[in-house]
Amino acid sequence: xxxxxxxxxxxxxxxxxxxxxxxxxxxxxxxxxxxxxxxxxxxxxxxxxxxxxxxxxxxxxxxxxxxxxxxxxxxxxxxxxxxxxxxxxxxxxxxxxxxxxxxxxxxxxxxxxxxxxxxxxxxxxxxxx
Numbered sequence: 270x271x272x273x274x275x276x277x278x279x280x281x282x283x284x285x286x287x288x289x290x291x292x293x294x295x296x297x298x299x300x301x302x303x304x305x306x307x308x309x310x311x312x313x314x315x316x317x318x319x320x321x322x323x324x325x326x327x328x329x330x331x332x333x334x335x336x337x338x339x340x341x342x343x344x345x346x347x348x349x350x351x352x353x354x355x356x357x358x359x360x361x362x363x364x365x366x367x368x369x370x371x372x373x374x375x376x377x378x379x380x381x382x383x384x385x386x387x388x389x390x391x392x393x394x395x396x397x398x
Contacts, residue, residue, distance in 0.1 A: 317354035317362060317371075320345045325367045327385035329353050353382070 319328040324343040329351055353371065354362075360379065361372040368385030 317351045317359055318348035319351050319369075320348045325386045327364070327367050327369055329369055329371075329384040 319330060321328060322343070323330050323345050328345060330345060330349065357371075357373040357375075359371055359373055363370045365385075368383060368387065370381060370383045373380050373382060
């Protein structure tokens, strides 16, 4: 609650000052803050699950064809397996605002794949022509 203070000036005018109530701030030890570690069943498990906004292609999920009408999925509301990761050995996955990137192992070494909007060259820069 704000406290109002008044200051009477020699001319008979009253001036009001406000100050916010002081609140104590708890300092927390960063090592004691609970964090969630996503477990994996075994080290050879190559499944990648995605969920969230898929309208920009950021999740890498393909559109599905249902009874001759193409149905675009804008939001994936539950974790769904990504078929891209089942066909390749994913080493690391990173997600950003509107894009995702996947580091994979291949015969010649390692490859980096990206999907989603690339308005600011988040995924990479490609020359045209």
